[in-house]
Amino acid sequence: MVPPSNRTEMIIIGSGITAAAVAWSYLEECRRSNAWHSIIVLESRDLCGGASSRNGGHMKIIPHEQFSELRRSHGEERAAAIIRFQLSHIKRMMELCDARGWDMAECRKVVTVDYFLTDEEREEAFAKVEIVQKYIPELEYTKFSAQEARKKFHVNKHVKGALSYVAGVIHPYRFTTCVWDELLRKYKYYLFIKTHTTVLNVVAPKGRPYAFQVIVDQIESRTFECNHVVHATNAFATQFVPGLRGKLTGIPGTVSMMKPGKLFNESDHMESWSIFYGHAHDYAVQRPAVDGVQGDVILGGGFSRSEGQGASMLGAGGWETLMQWSGIMALTGDKLPFVGRLHPDLTGRRPAVSEMMHPNHRPGEWICAGYNGDGLMLAWLCGIALGIMVAEREHVDRPKIAGRPEGPLRSWFPPEFLPTGKRVRKTTFKNLGRRFFWALLSKRYVEPYPDNDSLDSSIYDEPILPMFG
Ligand SMILES: Cc1cc2nc3c(=O)[nH]c(=O)nc-3n(C[C@H](O)[C@H](O)[C@H](O)COP(=O)(O)OP(=O)(O)OC[C@H]3O[C@@H](n4cnc5c(N)ncnc54)[C@H](O)[C@@H]3O)c2cc1C
Incomplete structure (x- = not known):
């Protein structure tokens, strides 16, 4: 009007x-x-x-990571309050969609799974979970050793452990x-x-x-x-x-939408996944099935990896890339x-x-x-x-x-x-630069696929995630 x-x-x-x-x-x-x-x-x-x-529609924060950062600048109590505020989005947006009958928004709670590719990263995350649970006891986590993760999620040997907790997914x-x-x-x-x-x-x-x-x-x-x-x-x-x-500044982000391959391990669209690469992570969520046909998988990130590890891996292993797009997100100091x-x-x-x-x-x-x-x-x-x-x-x-x-x-x-x-x-963004520099010094920046195996075999023959089957 x-x-x-x-x-x-x-x-x-x-x-x-x-x-x-x-x-x-x-x-x-x-x-x-x-x-x-x-x-x-x-x-x-x-x-x-x-x-x-x-965006990819992933309603996820990494509470243990976030708590570990926020407690340094704001103290434990305020860090917990900020995390509770963020997590409450899942409940509030779900209740609004339910109340209005907005089924088309596909808003739902999921179990999210973080996969770690090194023992150090797994242990560091597990230790942070112990701390955050002291201050936010209602946060439920399940920890998986490498063997347990392989059994439960059918991932390959590159995965050295996993963590699961609550997240949400929506059609934004x-x-x-x-x-x-x-x-x-x-x-x-x-x-x-x-x-x-x-x-x-x-x-x-x-x-x-x-x-x-x-x-x-x-x-x-x-x-x-x-x-x-x-x-x-x-x-x-x-x-x-x-x-x-x-x-405050803008940074580009990328997303792709894919039709999963035949070997994809069905999650009934009630799971989401993240793979951690030391300094960054990629995520994937799945849309609900339609008429018995598996929902498309939305992959956030994945473009920034180097040769053979980024955009080139999309669409491999019987998967069909339907769409790829980009957008600008905002970063604050x-x-x-x-x-x-x-x-x-x-x-x-x-x-x-x-x-x-x-x-x-x-x-x-x-x-x-x-x-x-x-x-x-x-x-x-x-x-x-x-x-x-x-x-x-x-x-x-x-x-x-x-x-x-x-x-x-x-x-x-x-x-x-x-x-x-x-x-x-x-x-100021100097703080972020400093944090990245210290992460580098303390060797937290790890190469993806540290086993040094050829990436082609790790992705195509023996999938890291069930989704790359
Ligand atoms: C590729 C990508 C993937 C993402 N994935 C996720 C995810 O999975 N989970 C998650 O939590 N977040 C994700 N995000 C971040 C999330 O999308 C944003 O934080 C959120 O959408 C911001 O919403 P907004 O309404 O503030 O901004 P926007 O949706 O960007 O709206 C701002 C609007 O302002 C308009 N505008 C700008 N300047 C002017 C002007 N001068 N005059 C008129 N109009 C103007 C723009 O056209 C735009 O439509 C992702 C972002 C991107 C780009």
Whole structure:
């Protein structure tokens, strides 16, 4: 629907899962408080045309790894709270899909299995599991020795052990578009989406009734005016937030979709898999079967390996590569997302409207971005939190509804994600560089397939994973 006016309370730049969550939450808060405001969504490409339609659908974090990193910077208690927040995405998104009957989103809980290719990596992961379970006792793990892993998962001799725990899988494009579809029906007078509309600039001119002008066409000076600008552009967020340059950046990712070979060990689409290569890992999930035909396997990563180990292995062993694609994810210097109000020092713009004109709604710019490749375990609830913040209803004790936690915001949202001045000043990519350097020094960077066997035989004759049969 065409917006009736170019003036609105809120403009969301981007239309991925973050933007959908912000709109869902903000309009829900408007409904609850009976204070109605409109939103215009401006999207460069097709609806949900960014990373939210290009990702592998794996709702997975590696809790023991994450805990080990987060406890150093935030302490055990906060590390546990952040991990619980991330893991709660599986429950919240599943309950929303169940409540709405969005079966097409294929949202489900799975058992995820990590395969280790060295004894050292297995032992290191097992030790970290012991620690995380002390602080998050509800986390259930099963450890497998090399022999047990071979027996249980039919993997080859290169696998030196495995770990299984909880994760989820979703069809992210369908989930996001289901949300937009519901919102457009429910709030048809308050939500307007303009696709193929690239935002070129955001300015805060003085003497206007609205705080910001969002310019989408410089030649014709086509602008929209609003009191709130939400930057839901993930990897592209620094375009209009110069203060976050060097703190948030984009990195490419790749995914392929494959029809599994005959020897594929059926998982009934209730498992997912990751192979660890020392400094990185690849993952695979399987879509549900249709009419008795096995679901396609989505393989995340796999392109970055060297000759004979990367893209060239896709499609081997009776597998058929159906599609390959890429997209841009966002990395932050401290590996946490930025969620909250942006200080004018970060945007270079100060909203000109006096607070007298908007006693209940202090105008401003907001960000919800930087998920470090784990967007499906962050974007939904971060977006929900941001919608509540923009509506200035953080302290309201919310009732339980499908898709978001109950209670006031502080009871479930990690304040570590706020883009505070102190955090932004400290955040730098030098930390990541340093971490990688120390990992190299401590020989944690291992060559894939350390047995030194020819890769061709390891992949083609004797599959590492059941999926390469
Ligand atoms: C290849 C790949 C695989 C991934 N796999 C996984 C996975 O398995 N599990 C997981 O948890 N995460 C994964 N991710 C990360 C996940 O997809 C993202 O974290 C998540 O989708 C981010 O959602 P978003 O809505 O914030 O951003 P996006 O979906 O990227 O939306 C941002 C939107 O902003 C629009 N935009 C940008 N600039 C402008 C502008 N100037 N004007 C108008 N519009 C603009 C873009 O067109 C885009 O549509 C993967 C990412 C990629 C790229």
